[in-house]
Amino acid sequence: MKQFEDEVVLFLKDALEDKLDKALTEQEQVSLAGWLALITILAEYADNAPPTTGQKALLALQKTRLPPDGFHIYVSRSKGPKWNQWYVYHNFHFNDAGLSHVRIMRDGRPRYNTQVTTMGIGNLLAHVFSGPDTTTLQSYSIAVEGSKLERIWPPKESFWVKQALWLRPQTLLKFPMKSEFSDNEADALAATLKQRIAAMNRQPRT
Numbered sequence: 794m795k796q797f798e799d800e801v802v803l804f805l806k807d808a809l810e811d812k813l814d815k816a817l818t819e820q821e822q823v824s825l826a827g828w829l830a831l832i833t834i835l836a837e838y839a840d841n842a843p844p845t846t847g848q849k850a851l852l853a854l855q856k857t858r859l860p861p862d863g864f865h866i867y868v869s870r871s872k873g874p875k876w877n878q879w880y881v882y883h884n885f886h887f888n889d890a891g892l893s894h895v896r897i898m899r900d901g902r903p904r905y906n907t908q909v910t911t912m913g914i915g916n917l918l919a920h921v922f923s924g925p926d927t928t929t930l931q932s933y934s935i936a937v938e939g940s941k942l943e944r945i946w947p948p949k950e951s952f953w954v955k956q957a958l959w960l961r962p963q964t965l966l967k968f969p970m971k972s973e974f975s976d977n978e979a980d981a982l983a984a985t986l987k988q989r990i991a992a993m994n995r996q997p998r999t
Contacts, residue, residue, distance in 0.1 A: 794831065794855055801828040809915025813968040822966055823859070826946035829868075830860035833910045833921040836882060845884045845908035845923065860946050865934050867920045867942035870969065873976030876913030881983035884908040887924050911983035918974050920982065940982075941972035 804821050807813040817825065834851050837844040850861035860866060871877060886905040897904070907924035920942055922934070945966055974982060 797824075797831070797858055798828065801825060805917075808968040809917055811916055811969055816965040816967040819965065822945055823948070825868075825966070826860055826866050827854065827858040829866050829919050829921055830854060830864050830946070832912070832914075833864075833908075833923075834861075836880065836910070836912075837884075837908065840882055842882070842884055843904055845905055847904075861923070863925065864921065864923045864946060865944070866946035867922075867944050868966065868970070869918045869920075869942050870971075870973035871913045871916050871918040871979060872973040873979065875976040876918060876974070876979040877915060879913040879979075881911045882908065883910075911979065913979065918979055918982075941974065943970065943972065 801824050804813075804817070805825065831854055834844070834846045834854065837846055846861060854861055884905045885907055887907040908922070910919075910921045912919050912921075943964075943966060
């Protein structure tokens with residue numbers, strides 16, 4: 794995946810240093826979403842908490858370079874030294890109709906079905922959420938879009954080309970981004986998004 798990372802860094806390097814003044818191309822935006830999903834999943838496996846995303850999804854991402862099903866990715870600008878390089882990860886089990894069963898991994902640890910990751914990479918603040926596709930969590934996604942975060946995945950528009958689904962963003966991300974988060978705002982974002990989802994859970998995790 795080093796080639797994939799090198800391709801993203803090639804166009805993103807100037808953006809992370811506030812030296813880019815342009816809108817991303819469709820392919821660049823899709824590549825950015827795939828790259829952020831990859832970082833999120835790899836960090837899950839490096840974290841002490843049980844990973845939420847299965848290895849099959851990780852292998853599919855490495856092949857297609859597209860985020861797995863259920864991933865929602867939002868970005869904004871980070872304005873503060875702390876979130877220039879910071880990472881907060883929460884995972885838990887979201888209970889909904891037919892989803893109350895918690896899977897147990899081979900090592901005996903539970904595998905929860907929902908994760909919320911907020912990370913700062915240079916001047917880029919990313920929020921990556923993944924979970925079951927339920928009406929409740931769809932409503933949560935709509936609420937997130939009402940904040941200062943800009944959604945880059947899933948795209949708002951898709952079309953078919955040669956019997957293959959190509960994903961085409963309706964609104965392309967432009968750098969430098971107008972919206973920005975201070976360190977305190979990013980701290981609150983990392984905490985409250987997790988709390989908002991947990992509050993929807995009919996049986997909160999103990």
